[in-house]
Amino acid sequence: MIMTARMINKEMNGKKLTPPIIEFLKGPWYDSIQLLALTKGFNSEECFQTVKMTETIVWTYQPFESEDEESLQKEKQRLYRIIEHIPDEVRELLVALEHKTESSEAALEDIESEHVTVISEQELKYEDFSLIETGEQAFGQGTSVSRILLKKVNSLQPGQWFTFEEDKVSARIKLVLKIEDIQQLLFTNCNGMKVLEKSFDELAYYFPASVIKPLTHEEVFTSTFTSYYQGLVEKFEKDRKQAAEYRVEADREEAEQEAASKEAIAKAKAAALEKEQQELEREERLTNAREEAAKEENIEKVEELTGTVKALNVGAWLKLPGADGVMEECKLAVKIAAVDKMIFVSRSGVKIGEYSTKKLVQLLVAGEGVIDDGGVEFEGILAQVVTKLRQDRNKSYGDLTGS
Template sequence: MKQDNKVVSFSGQKPFSRFDLPPALVRLRDTSGQSLKSVLGRFFERADDALFELADRAGSNKDQTVYFDAMRELRLRRKTMVVSVLQYVSQAFNDIGQFRPRQTGGTLDEVDHDSLSLVEHSDLEQRVAIDNLISKLRNRYQSPIQLLSLRVNHLVPGVELVDNQMPLSPEVICGGVAEACADLDIDIRAKLVVLKLFDRLLADTLGDFYQEANRTLISEGILPDVKRVPVRPSAGKPDARSATSAPVPSSPAQQGSEEKTREQGNHQNYGYDPIQGGVSNATFSELSALLHQRDNANITDEPGSAGQAYLDTDRLMARLSQAQASFGNWDGGEVASLDQQLQSVLRAANGQKANIGQVDSDVINLVSMLFDFILEDRQLHPVMKALIGRLQIPVLKVALSDKNFFNRGGHPVRKLLNELALSAIGWSEKRSGQRDPLLEKIESVVNRVLNEFTNNVSLFDELLKDFSHFTDLDRRRRELVEQRLRDAEEGRARQERACEVAETLVKDFAAERDIPEPVLEMLGEAWTRYLQWVFLREGEEGERWADARELTGHLVWSVDPHPIDDSTRNELLRAIPAIVDEFRMALQEISWDPFATDIAIRDLELAHVDVFQRLATAPTRPSTVVVAEELVTEPRAELESVPPVLSMPVDEAKTSEEETVVSQHWLDQTSRLRVGAWIELIRDDTKLRCKLAAFIKATGKYIFVNRSGAKVAEYRRQELGAAMESGAVSMLDDGLIFDRALESIIDNLRSSRKD
């Protein structure tokens, strides 16, 4: 029985479902989700350190417990909180037009001041903190937020969105944070500290986040030329736009019309775009102006002199199609530059070079410079550069027929080139006879273009969709492999850390003590294993760890009590039974071999017998130091006298001499290295491309994987810095290749104009 007709929209506007969202919004939702996940990951790393410092500086045990509880709660709920925030933000996309923020994300304006006494004090404080954060973000990033809202509204013209419904608005992001923090089972003081940490991190990092979100929509062709939000005219006044305000098209058709108008003008606004973070999309006329200022060219659209043939655009396109067919076969070698390929195309029947119009000449020069950049780019493997280089003539045909090709970020040809280059950034040749799916896929894309493209740009849309589907499947497979590797490395790091802390604790207690060899072996094996088990379960801040540490001190003291006075024997008689019982239960808890446990207890008891024999024959002396008696009778006092356990990773504990081996510049470079960044390392005279899959904070290790997700290298900070300084490791730029090429062209043309 159908019931769809019974559903009524009370808002008066048709909501979108997650299945019919505009593709650009789907792309924005997915890419921003990954970026926000990284931001949240950095938050939890900082929060752990900050709460530990607060606990360390706490003025009372109660305050210290509050911060330790908050640290433990955040660790336990980290994944749940990340998922909660991401789901909240994703829902703002999926339910766009009907998204209703939950009360936890409400603002103070929604509070009924007449019934303020009914609002819990802690809830009110949390709401104040969230409201302040929203205001701070809106004030600091007003321009990129407004531009993002403008582009989102352009995609859903039939939907009116208020601030707390706009995807990725501060209200939505902070609402997700508030909801994730609402269920934290911690003291309100600690919760406010957590919100303050969110405040600091988001205020510092969301600028890049909003710039990236705008770049994502610009790459999809959504208002690429809008650099500022147009000023809305006052009520009752005509819609007069200033000369500096960018027009805001209300439809793709209007957008195309206005782009054409701008192209025919003589604008000079090719400069730095604060939203895109690089050189703005210069129009074709602007690029032509730069070309002419460099070359002082005097080429006209009129036919050449007598005896010199002239090729109009149609005949030039026909010749290019013939050349395209002849370049269809590829032997795997290097590909000639566009200038070399065009020598036969531009040759007239008499053997002389044919004359072409100024516009066509400018297009050829620009496309030639684009591919010169691509073919010289060290970020790509020579095989991949050769494959992409085979597309020079088809791309030239597209540029000749559509001058918006240069300034339209969402053009399918530009997007396809970017996707091909991005997927190939980490590619390395397979062994002979080994199948290479990526190489085969790129070859098939290039071959289809060469064999099927005439003037049907829709072919590039089809190829882009198919190739994106291929890369998405490949990316998901690699992410699964990389996640398993990260989990394994983090587990190994925690195990190494537990082993290091346990061994250090035993060594610190046993230092300068006369411990029988069997007991020393027991401490180094069975007891160290127990300490590792406790550390892995609860960490250093847990109560169990404090008990295990205390029992370690009692074990050592029971076989070599220091200092000795008249009360030592009685203290031992009272304490040893409990020490032995706790020792036995500890080994049983980790399922230590029962036979080995009995042997260890027997050795411990024999050591105790030896201690009593020594006490019976040794001369006694009065206790002259009060602290000595407290060390025996008060376990906590003993713990306070023990040297602190080293809590820093091994590489951070290295001497300053090792730090001076690498210059600070390269150490700073390693610190800024982001997960997902590609590098090229030289190993045994072989260049290997790999990606940073994880940074293991506990051990300070950088883990690198190849394109298949397999681990190929690991470095500590100093090692990586030294390798970068020596040239054994170099960074690869994984930015969009077409945009980098266009930026390089504009910079070069400007430089030549100044010269």
């Protein structure tokens, strides 16, 4: 994280440090602050404390600068008080972050050892060092930033909006964080996502190149209103398209229901017409049969068939015209003598028709019906059963079983 590296570099730059503290600051300490910045935020109270802690740790390694004895003694007393607590405070922070490692503990032991050297007023072995690599553009010696540009950068305030154009990328960005201590600026896009992080010097060079330009409140409002209005238009178009699709679907379903209803009505009408036609044909057959039976030459035949029909028993099989007029096998299923009604059904149990004795005789005379089987008379069967029981009553068990 660039901001962490810049903070540590700022405290280390130009200072005298020993190899153990250099390794600690650039290693475990740098990693721990990065972790803290990610979990708590770089602008949090915890990160602010680590900045002060870094400043204090580096200060404990610097040679005394006071010339008069009184000031020198005060500096030493302050140093002794601070040195006593630094290792424990650093350990507490590492434990809280769950980032305590063997390397960090070894570095702290070396730091404690060097602090003992300081308290003993022995000289520390300083070493030249390089700062933490940030990957930022390096400005060579002699490169200076215009005071006017730096003043412009220093006047920027969090909440301001800018246009940013670089490498064919164009966006509107907002300054959300300005850290004076480490001269760092953080920008986000309209969705609050980080898009740019620059130092004051780097941003100052962007202004004359027109890479970044501040937006006025009016421009920000216009942009926001345009985006909002465009969003409304897109939502309206989407809703209208969806409504049109629903309407088409509803019309299709309505058309299908209407077609199905018309088809059902047509079928019902056709069935009614067919039934009516069949009834007319049946009446015509009965009329023809009645006229045929009324002829003088058929008087004897009528009398003969009348006796035969009256003698029909339930279960008798005949051939009679069905609903379509075609002769069909049917059985006498019900015979009600009191009202002179006979009901005939097909082999599958479907009703074929019902006739009186007179109408059935007329059909038979006209050749519209044929008797195949008169059926077994129930009274005859009952008489046979009773006679058999009477005969068996006087027989022994052996005679009945044949043993």
